[in-house]
Amino acid sequence: MLSKLSVKQRGNDVKNKLEEIRKQHGMKQEDLAAALEVSRQTIGSLENGRYNPSILLAFKIAKYFNLSIEDVFIYEEET
Amino acid sequence: MMYCKSKKSNRYLIGLVIVGAISLVFGIIGHKVSLASTGNEDMLLGMFSGLGATFVATGTIRLFRNKFTSKEKLKQEEIDLKDERNVQILRAAYTITNVASSILFALLAFVFVWLNYRTPAFIAIGALWIQVIVFFISYCYFSKKM
Numbered sequence: 001m002l003s004k005l006s007v008k009q010r011g012n013d014v015k016n017k018l019e020e021i022r023k024q025h026g027m028k029q030e031d032l033a034a035a036l037e038v039s040r041q042t043i044g045s046l047e048n049g050r051y052n053p054s055i056l057l058a059f060k061i062a063k064y065f066n067l068s069i070e071d072v073f074i075y076e077e078e079t
Numbered sequence: 080m081m082y083c084k085s086k087k088s089n090r091y092l093i094g095l096v097i098v099g100a101i102s103l104v105f106g107i108i109g110h111k112v113s114l115a116s117t118g119n120e121d122m123l124l125g126m127f128s129g130l131g132a133t134f135v136a137t138g139t140i141r142l143f144r145n146k147f148t149s150k151e152k153l154k155q156e157e158i159d160l161k162d163e164r165n166v167q168i169l170r171a172a173y174t175i176t177n178v179a180s181s182i183l184f185a186l187l188a189f190v191f192v193w194l195n196y197r198t199p200a201f202i203a204i205g206a207l208w209i210q211v212i213v214f215f216i217s218y219c220y221f222s223k224k225m
Binding site: 033037038039041042045051053054056057 | 158159162163164165167
């Protein structure tokens, strides 16, 4: 199901599906921010692709949704 | 718990109030017993008083605020403070500020030399060297830590 989700471009070569996953879980940005103990703006920036999370936050996000990091974040090498 | 960090910050605020009070008392007593014999020394004591008063006021207001603000709001403030994106924004802003101050010190050094203000020129050049030394020391420190 996740593979059908649209992905957000993050920088040059990393994409994420955070917005889609969050909406699937029926969560607001505020709820996810509170659960992950980050600011709402951080969630917004992640979803908009303006900010790359640390590996720690990436793990926290993936663990929170019971997914692997690769399910949420996709790294694509430039060709 | 995150709220414990707020309690820890209260200790720093108490320290700030104590340091401020010492500086304030030093400035006032120094002025009263006429430690200052010249105008600039009098101004220096005034600066001690002003700095002390600022520390005392800031520390006291923050302590009262911490005491009467709800735990939820304090926790949210700590989340915002420690939020990794905010930390990165702060670091980027500090970096730009540091570059700007380096350029400013260099410009000031040239201007002071041009105006034949030797002492301020040496102070500006000294400040530049201190920046370089602090950068080198902190770079070595964090290189060993990471």
